[in-house]
Amino acid sequence: xxGNVHLYDIDNIDTDRIIPGKYTKTLDMSSFADHCLxxxxxNFRNKVQQGDILVGGWNFGCGSSREQAPIALKVSGISxxxxxxxxxxxxxxxxxxxLPILEIxxxxxxxxxxxxxxxxxxKVVDGDTEYSxxxxxxxxxxxxxxxxxxPYLKKHKTYKL
Amino acid sequence: MGQTITxxxxxxxxxxxxxxxxxxxxxxxxxxxxxxxxxxxLKAFEEMGGSSPWDSTKTIFVIDHASPAPNERIANxxxxxxxxxxxxxxxxxxxxxGICHQxxxxxxxxxPGQLVIGADSHTVTYGALGAFSTGVGSTxxxxxxxxxxxxxxVPESIQIILNGKPNPGITAKDIILEIVGQIGLNxxxxxxxxxxxxxxxxxxxxxxxxxxxxxxxxxxxxxxxETTGLELPYDFEPVLPDSDAEYSQSITIxxxxxxxxxxxxxxxxxxxxIDEVIGTKIDMAFIGTCTNGRLEDLQLAASIMKGxxxxxxxxxxxxxxxxxxxxxxxxxxxxxxxxxxGATFIPAGCGPCVGTHLGVPGNDDVILSTANRNFPGRMGxxxxxxxxxxxxxxxxxxxxxxxxDPEESN
Numbered sequence: 001x002x003g004n005v006h007l008y009d010i011d012n013i014d015t016d017r018i019i020p021g022k023y024t025k026t027l028d029m030s031s032f033a034d035h036c037l038x039x040x041x042x043n044f045r046n047k048v049q050q051g052d053i054l055v056g057g058w059n060f061g062c063g064s065s066r067e068q069a070p071i072a073l074k075v076s077g078i079s080x081x082x083x084x085x086x087x088x089x090x091x092x093x094x095x096x097x098x099l100p101i102l103e104i105x106x107x108x109x110x111x112x113x114x115x116x117x118x119x120x121x122x123k124v125v126d127g128d129t130e131y132s133x134x135x136x137x138x139x140x141x142x143x144x145x146x147x148x149x150x151p152y153l154k155k156h157k158t159y160k161l
Numbered sequence: 162m163g164q165t166i167t168x169x170x171x172x173x174x175x176x177x178x179x180x181x182x183x184x185x186x187x188x189x190x191x192x193x194x195x196x197x198x199x200x201x202x203l204k205a206f207e208e209m210g211g212s213s214p215w216d217s218t219k220t221i222f223v224i225d226h227a228s229p230a231p232n233e234r235i236a237n238x239x240x241x242x243x244x245x246x247x248x249x250x251x252x253x254x255x256x257x258x259g260i261c262h263q264x265x266x267x268x269x270x271x272x273p274g275q276l277v278i279g280a281d282s283h284t285v286t287y288g289a290l291g292a293f294s295t296g297v298g299s300t301x302x303x304x305x306x307x308x309x310x311x312x313x314x315v316p317e318s319i320q321i322i323l324n325g326k327p328n329p330g331i332t333a334k335d336i337i338l339e340i341v342g343q344i345g346l347n348x349x350x351x352x353x354x355x356x357x358x359x360x361x362x363x364x365x366x367x368x369x370x371x372x373x374x375x376x377x378x379x380x381x382x383x384x385x386x387e388t389t390g391l392e393l394p395y396d397f398e399p400v401l402p403d404s405d406a407e408y409s410q411s412i413t414i415x416x417x418x419x420x421x422x423x424x425x426x427x428x429x430x431x432x433x434x435i436d437e438v439i440g441t442k443i444d445m446a447f448i449g450t451c452t453n454g455r456l457e458d459l460q461l462a463a464s465i466m467k468g469x470x471x472x473x474x475x476x477x478x479x480x481x482x483x484x485x486x487x488x489x490x491x492x493x494x495x496x497x498x499x500x501x502x503g504a505t506f507i508p509a510g511c512g513p514c515v516g517t518h519l520g521v522p523g524n525d526d527v528i529l530s531t532a533n534r535n536f537p538g539r540m541g542x543x544x545x546x547x548x549x550x551x552x553x554x555x556x557x558x559x560x561x562x563x564x565x566d567p568e569e570s571n
Binding site: 016137148151 | 184185186196198204209226234281297299300304311346347350380515516517538539
């Protein structure tokens with residue numbers, strides 16, 4: 001897959017900044033796109049296009065357990081999140097809703113770059129540079145392949161490591 | 162090789178010995194969701210083909226995050242939770258009952274040695290009891306409701322040895338702010354924090370909850386106390402690590418050297434001694450939350466504010482962490498003292514901490530709060546500054562209108 005980068009190489013972008021708590025209490029998921037990242041970049045909602053890639057810094061998604069955070073990025077059009085590292089709950093939540101997530105600790109990815117991503121191998125191609133992401137455990141690859149934890153459990157009824 | 166507390170509890174729930182770094186499927190002793198996370202969990206549960214939770218006596222819902230409902234949309238989400246709980250005979254604590262984490266401990270839905278998962282990041286609070294508890298998102302919680310199990314990576318543990326006795330005016334909140342300052346927002350990511358040391362003999366259950374609560378502010382998966390010195394109204398097996406357990410890191414803290422601590426805007430690890438910010442003007446004081454809304458916190462504030470009045474132009478909000486605490490504070494006169502001083506009581510729940518309603522700050526307001534987070538916009542307005550402190554510091558500062566050392570004000 002191919003997508004354009006929105007770079008926010010800032011550490012500790014927390015879930016309150018991804019989707020403020022005051023907007024989370026609804027099942028109308030599409031409404032999150034109106035407020036996603038608004039306290040960090042009020043223009044994000046106007047800039048983001050379907051299939052774009054978000055690139056963050058260290059400890060991306062720290063703070064609350066709200067699954068509304070990766071959902072907000074997904075409904076905004078983000079197809080893959082890359083960060084130097086992720087908070088553990090956000091990491092699980094993204095995979096559980098079927099949003100691919102790649103951890104690349106060291107990179108020089110620039111804003112607006114067009115990246116080529118091979119999800120199966122976790123390889124990211126940025127012009128002449130190639131990055132390898134931290135491999136996902138097998139159970140997460142299978143959850144992602146099923147489109148998220150709900151379809152995975154509907155099919156398998158239990159977890160397989 | 163010996164086991165950490167984390168490895169012991171996860172081994173017992175995996176049905177075989179596991180060690181740090183391994184993946185395991187574990188049995189869960191309790192599953193909890195709040196009104197922020199339950200509606201989405203119920204939707205995912207339905208998508209998984211679920212009808213009733215694996216064990217309705219271990220499935221707990223709490224209406225606390227936006228409670229009582231501020232608008233019809235949220236009122237209808239609450240209604241959906243009530244209807245699901247009624248149909249499936251799950252346990253539901255309705256508005257005004259209190260904050261989910263306080264209720265889980267008070268109502269004994271979690272006990273030492275158990276493994277409890279909640280769809281709220283501050284589920285780590287139950288580590289106070291020597292339980293392994295951690296937060297997940299809504300879909301993971303739905304998976305537990307369906308199977309009674311979850312999968313996880315057995316975390317490495319950081320040993321935190323607390324030695325010595327805190328000085329007068331120093332509380333569990335100052336201890337945990339010191340720890341968060343040392344470890345940082347990302348320093349315990351994917352790890353368990355395990356607390357031991359001579360200070361444990363002086364730490365109440367409430368103190369331990371305050372400290373365990375903020376494990377997630379260091380990225381921690383859990384923050385677990387040995388049960389040494391813990392008193393509970395029921396019998397329990399002690400929870401201790403093996404003496405030859407292996408830790409990724411060991412930190413010893415001399416509690417007697419700790420000054421009152423403040424987390425400055427806009428991060429819980431932006432810690433300083435109070436001396437650096439004494440005299441900073443505040444507009445609002447807030448005592449409450451799952452970190453510091455217990456009876457002892459309210460009593461501490463009342464001991465400082467008795468017979469006095471809030472400084473001019475200061476607002477003060479107080480949310481007891483549960484109805485039980487509210488009732489005790491009414492019975493022992495604590496509430497009278499605080500209300501007569503000018504504080505406003507908010508129903509037991511999460512209140513202003515999560516920025517939904519009941520105390521959203523205005524632009525440029527400076528808030529001194531006993532909460533656990535001060536990220537930008539956390540209290541509902543990104544154009545406000547939130548400082549975090551102990552209930553003693555918040556109470557003393559509410560009387561002066563500026564950040565004040567409670568010992569100096571005595």
